[in-house]
Amino acid sequence: MHLKCSSEAGLPEIARQILEAAAGRKIFLFHGEMGAGKTTLIKSICQSLGSADEVSSPTFSIINEYDHPQGKIYHFDCYRLKNEAEALDIGVEEYLYSGQYCLVEWPEKIAGLLPEVCVDIRITTEEDLSRRFSIEQH
């Protein structure tokens, strides 16, 4: 599935469609270069899930936790991780297999640890600075 969005105002609708396309999958992998808008889209998805918590970048903390009416949302940023061993040391598999929502930025860093059932979301920036979202369920 491909979606397009020319301003932040369109993100709630994108978030809604991504959650619908996920059909119950709870692991979301966000691909895109720095500044593509991964954290901003995750903010919208958390709001769609009914979370009232302030979503901020977990680059330093690696994993942020938010509450939503049905449970927890784990927001990962693997940017700072050097390899999968570091991710294992943090206990990422305990989060990934917890049955809770996991929204993962820079998933390439932990490719070998990710569950097979997931949703890949690729964000690309077009010439006119609008964003294109490619969504693929696995």
Next chain:
Amino acid sequence: MKPGTTKPIVILGIESSCDETSASVCIDGRILSNVTATQKIHETYGGVIPEIASRVHQQNIIPVVDIALKNAKVSKNDIDAVAFTRGPGLLGALLVGTSFAKSFALALDIPIIEVNHMQGHIMAHFIDEPKPAFPFLCLTVSGGHTQIVRVNDYFDMELLGETTDDAAGEAFDKTAKILGLPYPGGPLIDRHAKLGNPAAFSFTEPQIPGLNFSFSGLKTQIMYFVKEQLKQNPHFLSERIDDICASVQQRIVTILLNKVKKASDETGIRQIAIAGGVSANSGLRETLQTWSREHHWDVFIPAFEYCTDNAGMIAITGYYKYLNQDFASQDISPLARMAVTG
């Protein structure tokens, strides 16, 4: 000193919320040791420290406590209470400090004291003179946090504003990445900025309501700016690195201080404190000093070792909680999320 005795109050502080494992001894409100696991300490005990790894806290915790006690020349039997970071932070990392504090205190039959890491950063202002008087405003800026807090009393704090996306320290680090500088790039940007012209390039200030911050848009702005410039001049980065760093640093600093100014105007509070690792940034320090003269602020900045994540700030917080006899029970568990107010 303990009431009615001449015996000093000895607090062991433990910090393990993110990357650093740290231990500190505080006696009657004075920090006698503040030890953070470093490559050097670890060499003494063998092995190397990966940069990030919660389980590594487990390898570090005994050596840092041992060295903290030795440096302070106290024995474990002198300790009156163990203060530890309960949160916020990475759960696996917090668990190590919390479990250590609980078992150590249980074995010594002494109380434990839970400390909120964000309150700890602010309480670092009560380690050395001059100490701010209440109420004061504290801007806490680090790799993971950006907050303005109104501090009414030691444990009466009010969050006035915080970042809605990236932290200020992250803005420095990610800019460094865009500019091709190694991680963590904050200190490198500071070094280049000293040689550059802060007015060379202009970046717009995000319009964020109230006292909240946003740094994500600035990061994107810098990225497109660099891309555009590189199209015209492939040597743009190497030729203008000092000017770019100076301009970016100036923008980050004014974003921070404009909100501090707004908070000061709104509350009428002129005692301004800064805390967190980014308070080492020389641009922030210098601009703050200039503004303090213009706006008649009293400015407070802790020594650098108490600005980055450290156990000294946890031990001093523990000391003030000990005076209130504010102890935690042994069934306490760490919290990944914790508001500065709680």
